[in-house]
Amino acid sequence: MSATDRPPRALARAGAVLEIDLAAIAENWRRIAARLGPRTRCAAVVKADAYGLGMARVAPHLTGAGCTLFFVATIDEGIALRRYLPDVEIAVLDGLLPGTGGEFRRANLIPVLNALDEIAAWRNGAGTRGLPAMIHVDTGMSRLGLTRQDLAVIARSPEMLAGLTLRAILSHLACAEDAAHPHNAAQLSSFRAALAQLPPAPAGLAAGSGVFLGADYHFDFVRPGAALYGVNPLASGPNPMAQVIRLKGRILQVRDVDRGETVGYGAAHRMDRPGRIATVAVGYADGWLRSASHRGSAGIAGRRVPLVGRISMDLMTFDVTGIDPALARAGSFLDLIDDSHGVDAVAAAAGTIGYEILTALGRRYHRLYRGEAG
Ligand SMILES: *Cc1c(COP(=O)(O)O)cnc(C)c1O
Numbered sequence: 001m002s003a004t005d006r007p008p009r010a011l012a013r014a015g016a017v018l019e020i021d022l023a024a025i026a027e028n029w030r031r032i033a034a035r036l037g038p039r040t041r042c043a044a045v046v047k048a049d050a051y052g053l054g055m056a057r058v059a060p061h062l063t064g065a066g067c068t069l070f071f072v073a074t075i076d077e078g079i080a081l082r083r084y085l086p087d088v089e090i091a092v093l094d095g096l097l098p099g100t101g102g103e104f105r106r107a108n109l110i111p112v113l114n115a116l117d118e119i120a121a122w123r124n125g126a127g128t129r130g131l132p133a134m135i136h137v138d139t140g141m142s143r144l145g146l147t148r149q150d151l152a153v154i155a156r157s158p159e160m161l162a163g164l165t166l167r168a169i170l171s172h173l174a175c176a177e178d179a180a181h182p183h184n185a186a187q188l189s190s191f192r193a194a195l196a197q198l199p200p201a202p203a204g205l206a207a208g209s210g211v212f213l214g215a216d217y218h219f220d221f222v223r224p225g226a227a228l229y230g231v232n233p234l235a236s237g238p239n240p241m242a243q244v245i246r247l248k249g250r251i252l253q254v255r256d257v258d259r260g261e262t263v264g265y266g267a268a269h270r271m272d273r274p275g276r277i278a279t280v281a282v283g284y285a286d287g288w289l290r291s292a293s294h295r296g297s298a299g300i301a302g303r304r305v306p307l308v309g310r311i312s313m314d315l316m317t318f319d320v321t322g323i324d325p326a327l328a329r330a331g332s333f334l335d336l337i338d339d340s341h342g343v344d345a346v347a348a349a350a351g352t353i354g355y356e357i358l359t360a361l362g363r364r365y366h367r368l369y370r371g372e373a374g
Contacts, residue, residue, distance in 0.1 A: 014366030015281030015314075017333070019246040020053050023371025026065040028228045028241045032211055033066070040218045042066075045207065045225030046081065047073035047093065052287075052361040053229055053245065057369050060084055062228075071112075071223050075100055078109040089167070091134050095144070101125040110167055112136050114144040116153060116160070123163050134168040135198065139190035139205075140183060141174050146194075155197045166201035168221065169194070176209035176217075177235040184213055209233040212240075231354035232344050243342050245358075247365070248333035249280040249298070254320065263317050264309030269294065275321035278305075278328050282336065283314040286362030292350035299335035301327045307349075 011017065033042040044067045050058035059070060059081055069089045072078045078092045095114040096104065101122060104111055112134040113119045122133055138145035146154075154160050171191045175181035191205050202220035208227030210217045212234060227233040230244035257277050263269040280298070284290040288311055296307035298318055305318045305328075320328040337346055343354040350357070 011366055011368075014250065015252075016247060016249045016286065016336070016362070016365045017368060018361060018365035019248075019368045019370055020057070021242075021244050021246075021370045022057060022061040024230065024242040024244045025053075025058055025228050026061055026371075028230065028244070029062055029065045029067060029224075031241065032208070032222070032224050032227060035211055036218055036222065037215060039220065041069060041202075041221040043069035043071060043204075043221055043223040044228060045071045045223050047071065047077060047225065048359050049077075051226060051229045051355065051358040053358065054367065054369070055081060056084055061372070063088060069221065071225075075103060075107075075109065079103065079107045082107045082109065091168070093136075093144075095136070096122055105131070110134055112168075112170065115146065116150050119160060119164070123160075130163060130165040132167045133164045134170060135166065135201075137169065137171050137191070137194040137198075139171040139187040139194065141172055143172075145171065148190075151194055151197045158199070161199060166199060168204055169198055169201045170204040170223075172207065173205060173210045173213075173217075176207065176213060177233060179213055179234075184210075184217075188216060226355050226358070229358055230343060231358065239342070239344065243339045245337055245343065245361075246335070246339070247282075247337040247361075249282040249316075249336045251278045251328065251330055251332050251334060252281050252315070253279045253330050254325070254328055255279075262309075265312060266310055269309035269317075273321075275319055276323070276325075276328070277308070278318045278320040278334065280316050280318060280334055280336075281314065282362070283312050283316055285313045286364055287357070287360030288316060288336070288362075289350040289352060289356070289360065291352070292346070295351075296346070296349040297341070299338055299341055304341075305334070 044062045046055045046059050049055050071091050073093050075092050078090050081090055091110040091112050093112050096111040096118045110132045114136045136145035173187055175183040204221040206217045206222040208224035211222050227241050230241050232239035257271050259271050259274050261271050282288050290311045293310040297304045305320050308319045309317045343357045347354045347357045
């Protein structure tokens with residue numbers, strides 16, 4: 001770089017910079033695939049814009065790692081993904097909304113059928129062509145999927161599935177991040193009972209956390225999401241996944257604040273000594289949840305500085321007393337998410353889970369994708 005090089009203008013204007021490491025996402029996919037037997041396929045869940053990280057960049061990169069089966073939540077997400085990936089299998093977890101069958105067929109999307117009337121509606125469109133479908137059975141979430149009563153109806157009238165090509169039968173675990181939870185084994189045995197009542201088809205029970213429950217839970221395919229993006233799939237213990245994102249927030253101003261002065265809305269933080277406050281250009285409108293007020297922290301120069309006062313829409317304030325003013329100065333950055341303080345740590349300070357931190361990541365961040373070639 002010559003001395004006259006300037007960062008791109010958008011970067012110069014950015015109040016925060018979000019780095020997304022595509023190579024780390026592919027690495028996480030491979031780490032999960034490596035835990036599976038040779039006959040278990042590793043899919044990828046890219047719903048909610050790949051958990052906020054950008055499906056358009058993430059999904060094609062995962063095909064490079066070997067992924068050929070993708071799950072999205074909505075038909076719109078499926079239609080968008082189809083434009084980037086003409087050849088992969090795309091399944092839509094929310095299922096078939098009335099009147100959308102034609103769009104499913106045109107975009108070559110597979111509905112995950114969650115109820116008997118969805119099965120009937122998809123079959124009506126299928127004619128004799130054997131349209132692909134997946135079936136979701138509920139084994140203990142009471143959220144989506146066929147109930148035990150629905151399964152009994154199908155067992156009595158197997159023609160209800162005639163004309164469909166069953167690409168998968170799946171269910172979803174409620175407590176998989178806690179390996180000791182008895183609900184896991186209960187769901188596993190309900191899932192086996194459901195499979196026995198349905199025609200043979202590739203079976204899938206585990207999302208990311210379920211993979212770590214062991215081979216009994218792997219069946220024919222697994223569908224990790226958050227773990228690919230660096231969230232710890234285990235409720236306790238070290239994170240087996242690679243960190244994927246880094247977020248730097250720009251300091252707009254640093255000011256000396258006297259003892260007794262207050263910081264931010266509600267005058268909710270009062271200085272108990274003279275100090276220095278750095279104001280950073282990130283707020284709850286950027287997904288920096290207001291529940292992290294008074295509790296969050298950031299990194300600078302190898303140290304952690306506390307978030308003080310309430311998080312505002314566009315700004316938040318850190319106590320940088322004692323940090324070298326040459327580093328904590330207007331225009332420089334604080335590390336809001338980095339390798340030593342990842343999404344799970346940020347989530348803990350906000351009283352939530354890494355999933356919510358990722359999917360809330362702001363639209364105002366300047367995004368830099370790394371590791372494209374890997
Ligand atoms: C979101 C979702 C997944 C992915 O779950 P993660 O916990 O992110 O791995 C898998 N299956 C279903 C049905 C889901 O809704």
